[in-house]
Amino acid sequence: MKFSLVHAVREPAGNTREPAPLLLLLHGVGSNEQDLMGLAPALDPRFFVVSARAPITLGHSSYGWYHVQFTPTGHIIDADEAERSLELLRTFVEELASSYNIDRQRIFLMGFSQGCIMSVASALMAPRNFAGIVGMSGRLLPGIVERAAPADELRGFPAMIVHGTQDQVLQIAFGRAIRDELQKLPVDLTYREYSIGHSVSQQSLTDIAEWLTQRLDAPDWRSKAASTGDLKTADSKK
Secondary structure, X not given: OOXXXXXXXXXXXXXXXXXXXXEEEEOOOOEOHHHHHOOHHHOOOOOEEEEEOOOEEEEOOEEEOOOEEEEOOXXXXXXXXXXXXXXXXXXXXXXXXXXXOEEEEEEXXXXXXXXXXXXXXXXXXXXXXXXXXXXXXXXXXXXXXXXXXXXXXXXXXXXEEEEEOOOOOXXXXXHHHHHHHHHOOOOEEEEEEEOOOOOOOHHHHHHHHHHHHHHHHOOOHHHHHHHHOOOOOOOOOO
């Protein structure tokens, strides 16, 4: 099968024939599919890990989900490219679920920087397609909060957002803005800050890996939300 996006794969440990949970990794601007795959050894071996290459070529081995200009007055993005990339991601997830031995009820997104932006946007618009997301060192896509799914569809959605207080690329204010907006929604939010720059530290990776394993071992949030109908208050942690 021809896929919408080039990608690298790490198969789950063991020879189980059971459908595996999928963890889809989305890299930042100027990187490629090999970048975040370096995190895979630290993550739960039960995951079928896929690291996707963004569709826009920026240079040799350099790709992005959309073009962005960093100006003194703020970031200027190509909104049309961002929209096309979101649609490509929706298609790609379906291709992965149809082509690999994937548990459709356990599809997670994990993105860094621009990949975080895409992960958060994808989840807000279609939360019930995912078992949870991890967003690292990102920001909100402009206008995405207004396009979020209704509260009933977001109730209990698991999200972990991490950001470095020393980040000079996307300052900590952007991470806190994600936190503040998600706190207004009935999602199950874990928020962490670290004394790091625009990067992944050993501690942040350890915390992320633990959170993902806990999510794998917990009941699916969609079935829990359907059975209880309760509004879960977001939990913000520093």
